Amino acid sequence: MDSMQEHTVKAFDEDITRLRGLIAEMGGLAEAAIQQAIEALVKGDDALSDRIVKGDKKIDVLESEVDRLAVRIIALRAPMADDLREVIAALKIAGVVERIGDYSKNIAKASKEIGSNRKQFEPLTLLPAMAEVASEMVHDVLTAYAARDAELAREVIATDEKVDAFYNSIFRNLVSHMVENPSTISSAAQLLFVARNLERIGDHATNVAEMVHFAAVGTYPPDDDD
Secondary structure: OOHHHHHHHHHHHHHHHHHHHHHHHHHHHHHHHHHHHHHHHHHOOHHHHHHHHHHHHHHHHHHHHHHHHHHHHHHHHOOOHHHHHHHHHHHHHHHHHHHHHHHHHHHHHHHHHOOHHHHHOOHHHHHHHHHHHHHHHHHHHHHHHHHOOHHHHHHHHHHHHHHHHHHHHHHHHHHHHHHHOHHHHHHHHHHHHHHHHHHHHHHHHHHHHHHHHHHHHOOOOOOOOO
């Protein structure tokens, strides 16, 4: 390999390392936002909710940085095959992680709309457990991305069933509560919105896991429904 080629390969590797670092940073912020949003919900902490909403801008800035870097890599380095797959996966994953941040922001906003009577809702004990599973999915899928771990990506996909089960249970509980306590419909609807956002986080982590699997081995994971 001549020195020019060597320089090009080194520059490409540095760009890819930077790309992975940006996504890891985005993921860390998104994961923390899920946990903080649920803490704000349980405690009724409006100040924390406001901080989460403001903090989401940082995730948006990082996504823009990923976009610019990915386009630069494609334009300047002209990557082929596996390398191109890696850059495209990073671009898509950044978009999904940004959406996960938006769902946490939605939860923080919903928390402020729930009255001081939030303790009467049974799902308030289920939502933190649901959020923990969703947050772990985000953490694990980013670990899988960093390690190119197709097996861990498949485990994340399987975990989404737990999040869906939580959602179905919370949905039934809240609908019953609304019927029996019409005066609490507004607050119950906000809690249902929170559960829906957590369910979407699980779906998005699953989407990332599928992309990680593709980036790692060149195929999408088998669909168990087939």
